[in-house]
Amino acid sequence: MAKQSTQTMSGDIVTRALWDSFVKLDPRFLVRNPVMFIVEIGFFITLVLSLDPVIFGGVRHPGQRAYDIVVTIILLITVLFGNFAEAVAEGRGKAQADSLRKAKTDLTANRKSQSGEYESVPATTLRKGDIVRVMVGEMIPADGEVLQGLGSVDESAITGESAPVIRGAGGDFSSVTGGTKLLSDELIIQVKVDPGESFLDQMINLVEGASRQKTPNELALSVLLAGLTLIFVIVVDTLEPMAHGRIGIATLIALLVCLIPTTIGALLSAIGIAGMDRVIRFNVIAKSGKAVEAAGDVNTLILDKTGTITIGNRLASEFVPVGKHTEEELIKVAVIASLFDETPEGRSVIDLAKERGIHLAREEYTQAENVEFSADTRMSGLNLADGSIYRKGAVDSISRYVEEHAKKVPNDLIEKTERIAKEGGTPLAVILGDDVYGLIYLKDIVKPGMRERFAELRKMGIKTVMCTGDNPLTAATIAKEAGVDDFIAEAKPEDKMRLIKTEQELGKLVAMSGDGTNDAPALAQADVGLAMNTGTMAAKEAGNMVDLDSDPTKLIEVVSIGKQLLITRGAITTFSIANDVAKYFAIIPAIFVVMIPSLQALNIMHLTSPHSAILSALIFNAIIIPMLIPLAMKGVKYRPMSATSMLLRNLLLYGAGGVIAPFIAIKLIDLLITALGFAH
Numbered sequence: 001m002a003k004q005s006t007q008t009m010s011g012d013i014v015t016r017a018l019w020d021s022f023v024k025l026d027p028r029f030l031v032r033n034p035v036m037f038i039v040e041i042g043f044f045i046t047l048v049l050s051l052d053p054v055i056f057g058g059v060r061h062p063g064q065r066a067y068d069i070v071v072t073i074i075l076l077i078t079v080l081f082g083n084f085a086e087a088v089a090e091g092r093g094k095a096q097a098d099s100l101r102k103a104k105t106d107l108t109a110n111r112k113s114q115s116g117e118y119e120s121v122p123a124t125t126l127r128k129g130d131i132v133r134v135m136v137g138e139m140i141p142a143d144g145e146v147l148q149g150l151g152s153v154d155e156s157a158i159t160g161e162s163a164p165v166i167r168g169a170g171g172d173f174s175s176v177t178g179g180t181k182l183l184s185d186e187l188i189i190q191v192k193v194d195p196g197e198s199f200l201d202q203m204i205n206l207v208e209g210a211s212r213q214k215t216p217n218e219l220a221l222s223v224l225l226a227g228l229t230l231i232f233v234i235v236v237d238t239l240e241p242m243a244h245g246r247i248g249i250a251t252l253i254a255l256l257v258c259l260i261p262t263t264i265g266a267l268l269s270a271i272g273i274a275g276m277d278r279v280i281r282f283n284v285i286a287k288s289g290k291a292v293e294a295a296g297d298v299n300t301l302i303l304d305k306t307g308t309i310t311i312g313n314r315l316a317s318e319f320v321p322v323g324k325h326t327e328e329e330l331i332k333v334a335v336i337a338s339l340f341d342e343t344p345e346g347r348s349v350i351d352l353a354k355e356r357g358i359h360l361a362r363e364e365y366t367q368a369e370n371v372e373f374s375a376d377t378r379m380s381g382l383n384l385a386d387g388s389i390y391r392k393g394a395v396d397s398i399s400r401y402v403e404e405h406a407k408k409v410p411n412d413l414i415e416k417t418e419r420i421a422k423e424g425g426t427p428l429a430v431i432l433g434d435d436v437y438g439l440i441y442l443k444d445i446v447k448p449g450m451r452e453r454f455a456e457l458r459k460m461g462i463k464t465v466m467c468t469g470d471n472p473l474t475a476a477t478i479a480k481e482a483g484v485d486d487f488i489a490e491a492k493p494e495d496k497m498r499l500i501k502t503e504q505e506l507g508k509l510v511a512m513s514g515d516g517t518n519d520a521p522a523l524a525q526a527d528v529g530l531a532m533n534t535g536t537m538a539a540k541e542a543g544n545m546v547d548l549d550s551d552p553t554k555l556i557e558v559v560s561i562g563k564q565l566l567i568t569r570g571a572i573t574t575f576s577i578a579n580d581v582a583k584y585f586a587i588i589p590a591i592f593v594v595m596i597p598s599l600q601a602l603n604i605m606h607l608t609s610p611h612s613a614i615l616s617a618l619i620f621n622a623i624i625i626p627m628l629i630p631l632a633m634k635g636v637k638y639r640p641m642s643a644t645s646m647l648l649r650n651l652l653l654y655g656a657g658g659v660i661a662p663f664i665a666i667k668l669i670d671l672l673i674t675a676l677g678f679a680h
């Protein structure tokens with residue numbers, strides 16, 4: 001979905017946004033944005049004045065109606081520009097929602113009835129708990145979990161990724177999404193959602209902004225802006241009697257609009273929407289704007305070792321016998337322990353054994369009981385019908401198992417384990433019964449460029465913690481090589497949870513990624529929980545973001561996007577307020593020089609007339625909004641650096657820029673309208 005539309009604004013989006021700018025003039029809608037609402041009220045007042053200049057009393061000046069009309073038009077344009085900014089930001093999401101809706105229409109399902117027969121029903125009638133059968137070539141009718149079967153699924157309607165993915169019963173690849181297509185085999189699926197709550201429905205709501213609520217930060221900023229607005233309303237109101245009617249109502253309204261923070265008021269929601277949109281274009285679904293903001297504030301990043309920091313394709317590269325055992329004996333035991341182990345590690349043991357000339361047929365072991373690998377036991381293997389137990393697993397888990405049977409592990413086990421671990425490899429101990437035969441050396445390498453990325457994160461002030469089920473020595477080697485700040489080894493899923501809680505107790509915001517059901521509690525506990533799309537339903541429900549590409553390293557980019565959102569908002573707020581202050585100095589002297597001639601000394605801008613000063617400022621105030629739309633949408637260019645140097649740099653750039661820009665622009669506009677003869 002997301003990848004196809006990389007353009008910032010397409011023609012369709014702009015046309016729709018232009019129309020929406022007028023729809024959004026509805027005061028019932030605009031009242032949610034106090035700053036722009038005040039501008040709209042000002043517009044209504046000057047509109048009435050344009051019709052009857054003395055409706056509120058006072059005397060009619062020559063040329064006043066023309067002036068009032070011009071002010072009215074500029075005020076209307078100001079509001080429209082603000083609406084346009086928001087509409088453009090929403091536009092891309094709406095276009096995406098339209099294409100997602102197409103994936104939803106008119107699906108039928110084969111639902112299992114009471115009698116056990118399958119009957120064809122519309123997908124919209126499916127309920128949580130229903131069982132459906134999907135045949136090759138059919139669309140999967142609802143979100144659910146595979147109960148039976150294994151097949152490849154085309155998820156491009158949702159992920160935009162054309163390569164099919166494998167989905168099957170059990171394990172962490174069992175969840176399927178409604179609206180995707182089964183390309184091979186047959187699946188029996190249990191429906192996990194009621195109508196309207198599906199992943200696709202949620203995505204449509206999200207990209208469309210229908211469920212968008214102001215985030216706590218946005219709310220705080222809105223209150224601040226409303227407060228500033230109120231102050232200026234009071235200030236301008238008290239000016240009125242001082243001016244003894246010499247300053248017209250339209251001028252006072254124009255002055256007010258110039259002083260209140262219209263720029264950030266107009267762009268605030270566009271910045272937030274664009275931030276979520278950037279995440280979506282990155283094929284990550286953020287369930288709320290709050291999640292994206294939290295990503296920007298993250299202090300601690302928890303990352304898995306295998307597959308995140310390392311390539312993750314851990315392959316067996318050596319068999320290391322211990323004690324009195326030979327390599328051949330070791331290989332045989334290792335192969336039996338791996339016969340039905342479908343993990344990459346398990347398959348690679350079989351492959352290496354074949355290279356060494358040892359091959360055993362699965363068919364001879366159909367009576368055996370397969371013991372799947374789990375992150376809790378950190379072992380896998382086979383129980384034969386004759387009662388013999390074959391296992392391979394983490395050396396500490398295996399050692400504990402052996403010692404529980406009152407046996408001692410061979411003396412050379414520790415020394416050989418250390419050798420592998422110090423090289424950054426994962427040692428797996430292999431046992432038959434309680435007898436340790438030796439080690440499998442699993443090789444894994446750190447992904448290229450990891451060191452640089454962690455250095456960037458450090459510059460942003462983010463601590464990275466590697467969390468792994470591997471032994472402390474391997475963990476230390478990989479941690480050093482990759483350049484993470486800290487690590488925990490021999491970690492079980494619940495240790496991640498403990499780590500998150502400890503960090504949070506220190507006042508830190510924590511981000512993590514995960515895919516398994518046992519990651520779900522930690523994903524829910526983390527401030528940013530990025531669930532993999534291939535993961536279980538529980539994980540996807542617990543996290544506040546879902547990565548459609550299932551790439552755990554994306555957490556790093558998500559944090560950068562969040563930071564960029566916060567920085568963009570800060571930069572435009574600084575610019576907006578600096579602008580307003582500068583406008584104050586530019587136009588106030590020009591206006592009051594009429595009343596108090598000694599103010600002439602302050603009139604450094606030498607604008608043609610009070611009216612042209614006001615109009616120039618008002619025009620600048622309006623056009624700065626569309627000029628900043630691209631920045632609001634794309635975000636301020638972000639370089640990793642510490643928060644303080646970032647703050648200083650932005651204050652300098654956007655603060656100083658915001659002070660200087662209006663002086664130059666207003667002077668230029670004043671010259672232009674003077675040249676055109678509108679300055680009176």
Ligand SMILES: Nc1ncnc2c1ncn2[C@@H]1O[C@H](COP(=O)(O)OP(=O)(O)OP(=O)(O)O)[C@@H](O)[C@H]1O
Nearest residue numbers: 304305306343373375378379380393394468469470
């Ligand atoms: N297929 C397997 N059979 C037996 N033991 C395994 C298997 N795969 C991994 N192990 C062992 O279990 C340990 C824990 O594995 P787990 O997948 O939980 O963590 P990890 O992959 O080492 O680290 P990370 O949490 O970074 O992914 C591994 O370090 C390894 O010693």
Ligand SMILES: [K+]
Nearest residue numbers: 257258260262
């Ligand atoms: K303003």
Ligand SMILES: [Mg+2]
Nearest residue numbers: 304306307469
């Ligand atoms: Mg793992």
